[in-house]
Amino acid sequence: MKAAMDIPGGGAVVVTGAASGIGRAAAAAFHELGASVVAVDVDAAGLDDLRSRLGGRSRCVPAPADVSSGPQVAEAFARAAELGGCRVLVNAAGIGINKPMLDHEENDWDRVIGINLRGSFLCLQEAARQMTRQDMGEDGGKTSGRPDRGRIINIASVVGFRPGPIPEIAYDTSKGAVVQMTRSAALEMAPHGVRVNAVAPGPVPTNLFGTPPVQPEGPMPLGYGRVDDIVDAVLFLASERARWITGQILTVDGGWSIRSG
Numbered sequence: 506m507k508a509a510m511d512i513p514g515g516g517a518v519v520v521t522g523a524a525s526g527i528g529r530a531a532a533a534a535f536h537e538l539g540a541s542v543v544a545v546d547v548d549a550a551g552l553d554d555l556r557s558r559l560g561g562r563s564r565c566v567p568a569p570a571d572v573s574s575g576p577q578v579a580e581a582f583a584r585a586a587e588l589g590g591c592r593v594l595v596n597a598a599g600i601g602i603n604k605p606m607l608d609h610e611e612n613d614w615d616r617v618i619g620i621n622l623r624g625s626f627l628c629l630q631e632a633a634r635q636m637t638r639q640d641m642g643e644d645g646g647k648t649s650g651r652p653d654r655g656r657i658i659n660i661a662s663v664v665g666f667r668p669g670p671i672p673e674i675a676y677d678t679s680k681g682a683v684v685q686m687t688r689s690a691a692l693e694m695a696p697h698g699v700r701v702n703a704v705a706p707g708p709v710p711t712n713l714f715g716t717p718p719v720q721p722e723g724p725m726p727l728g729y730g731r732v733d734d735i736v737d738a739v740l741f742l743a744s745e746r747a748r749w750i751t752g753q754i755l756t757v758d759g760g761w762s763i764r765s766g
């Protein structure tokens with residue numbers, strides 16, 4: 506796993522939500538594996554901080570953008586095109602609004618769906634366009650006899666399958682839709698040699714989730730996880746080892762979802 510990432514034909518890894526949490530750790534991990542990384546986030550200062558942490562001569566290109574804006578997404582992916590095209594996309598940008606359903610306002614719904622679902626779709630579509638346009642050279646970009654033009658990993662959530670204890674209907678809905686979008690896109694993209702999968706994390710400490718409660722085991726049979734537990738699953742799905750896996754949702758939750766109550 507810690508060998509250099511086998512990115513087909515070079516090119517770039519695009520990570521959204523790269524200024525914080527899971528996206529930031531994923532961007533750093535791909536960079537450490539030798540990839541050129543286009544780091545996308547609305548938080549431009551956070552991206553600059555990531556870049557400086559990765560070192561002065563880093564292969565990390567900050568691309569500040571709001572993923573719910575088509576023109577801004579296109580601008581961010583132009584950075585990937587300059588690096589030879591997007592070969593891996595990690596769709597990690599996201600927000601949550603914790604509020605009872607009866608208190609949700611139209612704007613709450615639109616913001617969460619706009620960033621988590623529309624934003625993930627816009628990035629997925631732009632990445633797939635670049636991947637399907639790739640001139641893969643003489644071997645056709647094949648590994649294991651199959652075309653291999655790119656890998657897309659969406660960050661869903663366990664609450665996309667089963668609502669959690671916190672009321673967040675727009676968030677739960679957005680993540681359920683990301684699950685289905687992953688399967689739909691995987692089916693359409695398979696003939697083009699683009700694999701589309703998702704990781705469904707359980708709660709891990711980030712700005713979005715906050716700090717876990719004091720009792721370390723929490724509701725997870727394996728106890729609370731960390732951002733790196735999620736990133737390792739992302740790296741696996743982005744790797745050649747996952748070459749025959751597409752349209753799948755890999756739950757990484759310390760066993761939270763197998764509990765009956």
Ligand SMILES: NC(=O)c1ccc[n+]([C@@H]2O[C@H](COP(=O)([O-])OP(=O)(O)OC[C@H]3O[C@@H](n4cnc5c(N)ncnc54)[C@H](O)[C@@H]3O)[C@@H](O)[C@H]2O)c1
Binds near residue numbers: 526598
């Ligand atoms: N942390 C968890 O427990 C957990 C569990 C399940 C799923 N997730 C999912 O993981 C992903 C990453 O979340 P995290 O926990 O690392 O949170 P985080 O808040 O640490 O990071 C999210 C990042 O997304 C960025 N972002 C927000 N709106 C954006 C926009 N419009 N355009 C571009 N970037 C935007 C933020 O600036 C931030 O840097 C999210 O999709 C989240 O729903 C997290």
